[in-house]
Amino acid sequence: MVDTSSNNLPLRGKHALVTGATRGIGLETCRQLAALGAYVIVAARDLARAEAVAQALRDDGREALALKLDVTSEADRAAVFRELDSRFGKLDILINNAGIWLDSADAATPPDRPIDEVPESVVRRTFEVNFFAPLLLTQTLLPLLKQAPAARVVNVSSIRGSLAHLSDPASPVYPVKALGYDTSKAALNAFTILLAEQLRGSPIKINAIHPGWVRTEMGSKHADLGLEDGARTAIRYATLGEDGPTGGFFFQDERLPW
Template sequence: MIGSRDEQRGSEAAAALAKEGVDAHFIQLDLQDHDSITAAAQTIAKEYNGLDVLINNAGISLGGGAAPSQLPMSDLKVTFYTNFFGTIAVTKAMLPLLLQSPAGRIVNMSSGLGSLTFNNDPHHEHAEFNLLAYNSSKAALNMATITFAKEFKDTPLKVNSGDPGFTATDLNGFTGHRSVEQAAVIAVRLATLDADGPTGGFFDENGEIPW
């Protein structure tokens, strides 16, 4: 299932995957609409009787390159509503389905920009991107990963954050130097972890990332 708030774009994405032999289907899902989230969970329960993997891939960045002190509060709130609150709402709605799975997995697509360690290192490549809204929302998502992983540590469910790297997407005007295929590597890896795999961690394709 491919969740998207835009029906046309979601349907086009599902159709493109179908041409590659993937059994993909569009489902309407708007992170800022509680009814949409509830309906999506109900549809999945009815049609599939469960859910094995949830990949939370929503992400927006408002405010351009505004300095933290100059960022409008409205931009901060809207960014958090999608990147954090909306993602948590979807996760909570899907949890009953994921817990029915013998190997449920939640992958929160975060960012190296959400790493406090990277941001606090003046020599790190991420340090120059001093984005209050986006960076802090992804740091908050990382904390959510830890707390959910702790809650369900005695179950088969595993919850991890993944960093896709600087990928060419709408978010950055396709200026990223990584392809979507490269970015998907960590998502697939975390979605298909064995029973002895990690939970409550932050990873890219090369290994663990500091918080």
């Protein structure tokens, strides 16, 4: 549970951008960041929905800004950079939350086709959102992250991106082979490692996280975690102290195998 008392606002003065911020884990992450005092940038494809979320946060006494951001759009990414640079000149927290699952109806439903029959379009579309979008958005916003005293980047990945889990018959994710989703999250994990190594020695920390199996449209009603718990790991790694890890893969305080 996030402490929303006025005396416990560790993120006051910090600007935090969340992608895919109008529903599910993204929306809950915005709420928890705002409760900790952050100025939240609500980024989503649908500007009207983003405005509604930002207004609700402002009505609750928080600071928030809505921005249109289709994460697959180069023009949108560039426009977000210009807006943030003009308004704030920095970005303290980037949470790459937006993601899609196209392998079946939802994460509780077996994939529609075996691996050797998955259409190219499914894999390509999944990679565009789950891998290329966070890669390119982070590259675009990195100059602003470098202007912050100690920026944090959180890539919302999945245990399904763990090669160790995908190849372990004892793993809970082993029975389901979701080619598009699994490989896109494995690629996101690799990007996390590589950028963290490039930035090692700087005050910026970047980590990948598994939010858990969360009851969202993607996760399905059968998932075992609610939204508050689903956002908890992202919040933990968005608020790391100076001695916190970088270049890791985590679920809450547990380090996961790559």
